[in-house]
Structure formats: structure tokens, C-alpha cells
Amino acid sequence: xxxxxxxxxxxxxxxxxxxxxxxxxxxxxxxxxxxxxxxxxxxxxxxxxxxxxxxxxxxxxxxxxxxxxxxxxxxxxxxxxxxxxxxxxxxxxxxxxxxxxxxxxxxxxxxxxxxxxxxxxxxxxxxxxxxxxxxxxxxxxxxxxxxxxxxxxxxxxxxxxxxxxxxxxxxxxxxxxxxxxxxxxxxxxxxxxxxxxxxxxxxxxxxxxxxxxxxxxxxxxxxxxxxxxxxxxxxxxxxxxxxxxxxxxxxxxxxxxxxxxxxxxxxxxxxxxxxxxxxxxxxxxxxxxxxxxxxxxxxxxxxxxxxxxxxxxxxxxxxxxxxxxxxxxxxxxxxxxxxxxxxxxxxxxxxxxxxxxxxxxxxx
Numbered sequence: 001x002x003x004x005x006x007x008x009x010x011x012x013x014x015x016x017x018x019x020x021x022x023x024x025x026x027x028x029x030x031x032x033x034x035x036x037x038x039x040x041x042x043x044x045x046x047x048x049x050x051x052x053x054x055x056x057x058x059x060x061x062x063x064x065x066x067x068x069x070x071x072x073x074x075x076x077x078x079x080x081x082x083x084x085x086x087x088x089x090x091x092x093x094x095x096x097x098x099x100x101x102x103x104x105x106x107x108x109x110x111x112x113x114x115x116x117x118x119x120x121x122x123x124x125x126x127x128x129x130x131x132x133x134x135x136x137x138x139x140x141x142x143x144x145x146x147x148x149x150x151x152x153x154x155x156x157x158x159x160x161x162x163x164x165x166x167x168x169x170x171x172x173x174x175x176x177x178x179x180x181x182x183x184x185x186x187x188x189x190x191x192x193x194x195x196x197x198x199x200x201x202x203x204x205x206x207x208x209x210x211x212x213x214x215x216x217x218x219x220x221x222x223x224x225x226x227x228x229x230x231x232x233x234x235x236x237x238x239x240x241x242x243x244x245x246x247x248x249x250x251x252x253x254x255x256x257x258x259x260x261x262x263x264x265x266x267x268x269x270x271x272x273x274x275x276x277x278x279x280x281x282x283x284x285x286x287x288x289x290x291x292x293x294x295x296x297x298x299x300x301x302x303x304x305x306x307x308x309x310x311x312x313x314x315x316x317x318x319x320x321x322x323x324x325x326x327x328x329x330x331x332x333x334x335x336x337x338x339x340x341x342x343x344x345x346x347x348x349x350x351x352x353x354x355x356x357x358x359x360x361x362x363x364x
Contacts, residue, residue: 040342
């Protein structure tokens with residue numbers, strides 16, 4: 001028996017793409033983006049940076065190894081929607097405890113499968129990120145376009161996903177105390193710091209500089225997170241007040257926030273960078289790192305010329321800025337994800353660099 005289409009996508013130009021429902025059966029307006037990772041759908045689904053976004057996976061098969069309790073990047077996934085070529089609801093993996101579809105139902109995440117994801121990816125690449133309505137097959141194009149025109153994608157993503165209180169994630173006999181400003185931080189960042197002997201004090205995104213200083217940190221970390229860095233001016237101001245006081249390390253949104261705090265500018269990319277296969281050149285060593293990426297915005301290279309920041313890494317696909325540094329202030333950041341999850345582990349040395357900076361600060 002041939003199953004009939006029961007869900008569809010309506011794009012801002014009126015394009016309709018039919019498919020089948022999985023996960024939560026609810027209508028939702030999101031920003032549509034694509035991710036080129038071949039594995040790691042659980043980490044992508046639970047990455048807070050995808051809040052309010054419908055993610056199209058370019059690799060065709062998802063759900064085949066289920067969902068493992070240890071692999072979530074946040075306790076409560078907030079991704080907007082998941083769009084895939086094929087969904088496997090009978091996973092084969094001894095670590096799996098639930099199916100992808102059941103987890104999506106639990107957290108209210110709608111999904112559509114049976115979609116021509118190549119066509120959809122080409123559309124996003126050629127036309128740029130745009131709004132999409134995930135809805136039932138009975139919704140007309142006219143109704144969908146009317147809903148899209150009157151519905152704005154919210155800009156409060158960071159406040160939605162940040163920790164609501166100060167959390168201590170300590171390790172026995174810790175060598176360093178790191179304060180991590182949580183703008184939507186992935187759990188593997190905390191694991192990466194804990195594994196290197198750092199106790200981590202996680203603070204909400206709007207924590208002021210005085211409170212951070214009260215913890216007497218050895219270093220300050222600024223996390224990844226969703227949306228436009230310009231939407232969190234309070235974090236930018238906090239980092240500005242902490243310049244030169246502690247070693248600082250930023251990842252993704254944290255990289256953009258650090259850059260803005262020194263007077264640089266950011267701009268929105270046409271379709272963003274999302275995947276586990278992006279080549280980045282380390283300008284100091286000349287080495288090429290294959291990186292995990294997830295962002296819509298980039299730091300304007302020309303705007304860095306009037307700041308004390310220098311470019312340390314560039315993306316070889318489009319020459320965008322992938323890393324900056326201020327050696328005098330002991331501050332550095334990268335646009336990509338050295339903690340991977342999912343993705344390659346070429347860039348884990350950056351955590352060791354942060355550790356070395358904190359060691360030097362203690363011995364000074």
C-alpha cells in the first residue's frame with residue numbers, strides 16, 4: 001500500500017514540497033537551513049544553536065542508530081524542525097534507548113521525511129535562508145503564505161536556551177576554575193573542559209561582569225548559541241568589561257561576541273555554514289583543519305583592521321574569518337566547534353591552548 005503525503009513545506013516564494021510526517025504533528029514557522037554532516041543527527045537535533053530553525057539534512061538516511069542517553073547536547077532540545085530524506089524507525093544500536101521520531105514527539109519537534117533534500121538544499125544555497133511553514137497537506141499555498149507573512153521568527157533564542165541559574169560542574173582535584181557564559185552551550189564543551197581538569201561554573205547569558213569576577217575565575221569561556229550576536233548586547237558589554245582581566249576563549253556565537261566587544265562588525269551569511277566537513281586554515285601553522293560548523297553570521301574581516309584583534313584562521317570555502325586573537329589580553333576565539341559532537345576532532349588542541357593560557361596566568 002502506497003502511503004499518501006500528509007505533510008508539506010511552504011517556502012516564502014510559494015514553493016510547496018510534499019512529504020510524510022514524523023515526530024510531533026504540529027504546524028510551525030521556522031528559518032530553514034541545511035547541514036551536510038553524514039552522522040551526528042542526535043547531537044544536531046539537541047544543539048541549542050538550532051533554536052527556531054528547520055534543519056534539512058543533506059545525507060539521506062537518519063534515525064538508523066537511534067538515540068543514546070549519553071549523546072544529547074542539551075537536556076531539552078529546542079530545534080525548530082527536522083527535514084530528512086529517509087527516517088528509520090527501527091534502529092540497530094546497542095546504545096539506543098529511543099527512536100528519533102519518539103524523541104521529536106516528546107519535545108514537540110515536527111519532522112518531514114520523503115523530501116527531495118537535494119532540491120531543497122539547492123534552493124537554500126541559491127536563494128538563501130528564508131522562512132518555511134511546516135504544515136498539513138490540507139493547508140493551501142495561499143493560507144501558508146499568509147501565515148508566513150504575519151509570523152516573524154523570534155529573536156529571543158539565547159534567553160530561551162540559556163541556563164536559568166548558576167550551575168557548578170566540578171571535577172575532583174580540579175586545576176582551574178572556568179566561568180562559562182551560557183548562550184546556549186553544548187554539553188560537550190563542558191565535558192571537554194572537565195576532562196582537562198577544569199571545574200566549570202555555568203552562568204546565564206545576562207550575568208554581569210562583577211558577578212563573574214566574584215567567582216575568581218582562572219579563565220572565562222563564552223559559549224556557542226543561536227541567532228544574531230547583536231541580539232545580546234548585555235553579553236558584549238560584559239566581555240568588554242572583562243578585557244585583559246582573565247584568559248578568555250569563545251566558540252561560535254562566543255567568537256562573534258568577542259569580536260563585537262572589540263569594535264568589529266558581523267554580517268549574516270547567505271546560507272550559513274553547517275556541517276562536519278568544512279576546511280579551515282590555521283594561519284600560524286599553515287595546517288588545514290576539517291571542522292564542525294553551525295552558524296548564520298560571520299565576523300567582517302575589514303572591520304577587524306581598526307581593532308586589536310588579528311585573524312588566526314580562515315575558511316577555505318569562502319575566505320570568511322574563522323578565528324581571532326588578542327595576545328596582549330590573552331583572548332582568542334574560533335567560529336567553528338573544536339568540541340565537535342558531531343564532527344572531526346582536528347581542533348581539540350584549542351582547549352589545550354586555553355589551559356596553557358590559564359597556567360601562565362597562575363604562574364605570572
